[in-house]
Amino acid sequence: MITVNEHYAKLQSSYLFSTIAKKVQDYSTKNPDAQIIKLGIGDVTRALPQACITAFHAAIDEMAADQSFKGYGPEQGYGFLREAIARHDFTDRGVSIDPTDVFISDGAKCDTGNIQELFSAGIRVAVPDPVYPVYVDTNVMAGRTGFFTDGRYEHLVYLDSTEENNFLPGLPHSPVDLIYLCFPNNPTGQTATKEELKKWVDYAHEHKALILFDAAYEAFIRNDNLPHSIFEIPGAKEVAIEFRSFSKTAGFTGTRCAYTIVPEECRAFNKDGEVVHLKPLWNRRHTTKFNGVSYPVQRAAEAVFSSDGQKQVKELIDFYLENARIIRERMSVLGFSCTGGDNSPYIWIKTGQDSWSFFDLLLAEAHVVCTPGSGFGSCGEGFIRISAFNSRENVNAAMDRISGVL
Ligand code: MLT
Numbered sequence: 476m477i478t479v480n481e482h483y484a485k486l487q488s489s490y491l492f493s494t495i496a497k498k499v500q501d502y503s504t505k506n507p508d509a510q511i512i513k514l515g516i517g518d519v520t521r522a523l524p525q526a527c528i529t530a531f532h533a534a535i536d537e538m539a540a541d542q543s544f545k546g547y548g549p550e551q552g553y554g555f556l557r558e559a560i561a562r563h564d565f566t567d568r569g570v571s572i573d574p575t576d577v578f579i580s581d582g583a584k585c586d587t588g589n590i591q592e593l594f595s596a597g598i599r600v601a602v603p604d605p606v607y608p609v610y611v612d613t614n615v616m617a618g619r620t621g622f623f624t625d626g627r628y629e630h631l632v633y634l635d636s637t638e639e640n641n642f643l644p645g646l647p648h649s650p651v652d653l654i655y656l657c658f659p660n661n662p663t664g665q666t667a668t669k670e671e672l673k674k675w676v677d678y679a680h681e682h683k684a685l686i687l688f689d690a691a692y693e694a695f696i697r698n699d700n701l702p703h704s705i706f707e708i709p710g711a712k713e714v715a716i717e718f719r720s721f722s723k724t725a726g727f728t729g730t731r732c733a734y735t736i737v738p739e740e741c742r743a744f745n746k747d748g749e750v751v752h753l754k755p756l757w758n759r760r761h762t763t764k765f766n767g768v769s770y771p772v773q774r775a776a777e778a779v780f781s782s783d784g785q786k787q788v789k790e791l792i793d794f795y796l797e798n799a800r801i802i803r804e805r806m807s808v809l810g811f812s813c814t815g816g817d818n819s820p821y822i823w824i825k826t827g828q829d830s831w832s833f834f835d836l837l838l839a840e841a842h843v844v845c846t847p848g849s850g851f852g853s854c855g856e857g858f859i860r861i862s863a864f865n866s867r868e869n870v871n872a873a874m875d876r877i878s879g880v881l
Pocket residue numbers: 515516517518584607661
């Protein structure tokens with residue numbers, strides 16, 4: 476008899492962004508004239524940078540001729556892209572990362588979900604609350620949690636990110652083995668200083684733990700004092716894996732290209748307490764279960780690091796950051812307390828009422844889609860997240876409409 480993975484039955488309804496998409500679809504069907512503006516899921520709206528498009532076209536032309544055609548590429552990614560990433564994102568910032576520590580993939584979402592396959596079932600996992608739901612749901616699927624009771628999964632250690640701690644969670648009260656961190660944060664938009672990250676690196680050394688650091692939004696950092704990578708913290712390479720993406724940096728949400736850094740030094744332990752390096756394990760997983768990102772996409776991603784690409788990507792992100800500034804300013808004028816939106820595309824807004832009611836109100840009265848904070852965890856109750864990914868015209872229109880109904 477074929478039996479199912481019973482852990483799936485513990486999951487709460489559908490994936491957050493699928494639930495929202497369904498609600499919006501139902502509303503649209505009932506109200507076909509409503510011009511809905513979507514500031515919910517963080518999905519980019521502007522075209523790929525010209526440098527990427529040019530490289531993309533050239534790579535397609537290579538695929539069109541037998542002499543330059545490419546079949547299977549290296550599963551871990553082509554050397555040209557791994558080298559460009561290591562140099563631009565790390566060496567040029569004073570952090571030495573070997574190109575072979577860089578694993579190219581089709582998404583940070585997939586990688587943050589897949590990586591926990593390397594760890595044993597019994598580890599204690601800590602997640603911030605609120606949190607990107609993928610970290611939680613994939614651990615539920617893997618059987619690392621109990622049932623969902625009183626708004627939380629049993630056996631997970633939740634690290635509260637609240638107004639009281641300025642949305643920077645404190646160290647866990649009971650020891651944990653795996654810690655998810657994301658800065659600039661999704662969903663709160665909060666950033667972390669080097670001192671803040673050092674606290675976690677020290678904790679991981681002391682408790683033989685590992686940090687999974689999601690840096691998908693690092694390109695939005697404009698404050699020169701903030702770290703872009705956890706590897707800027709001395710000692711982090713032993714205790715952290717970092718996830719990055721071209722999705723929000725260069726508009727690749729539909730094109731798909733991301734990368735995960737597993738430094739040579741990065742370690743976990745076997746049941747006898749002996750060190751096991753994680754890079755060979757991730758390499759084994761990647762080469763076994765993944766066939767690499769397509770050649771034209773990797774060439775397009777490489778172009779992000781050209782001098783034209785860098786200028787265009789900066790212009791793209793500046794555009795979304797200006798949207799974020801407008802959203803934050805307009806919501807503040809309406810009397811809402813806001814976090815994020817300066818080094819992040821997300822604005823975290825205290826609503827003064829429950830998150831889903833506020834979501835329903837904005838959808839019904841303003842025809843604007845946001846993301847209810849409670850969808851990211853129980854500490855998100857009473858908040859919504861507004862995303863800056865849209866045209867200027869739509870952002871201004873959404874803010875006018877919201878101002879008209881609140
Ligand atoms: C979000 O809206 O939180 C992100 O778009 C989700 C993602 O990147 O998968």
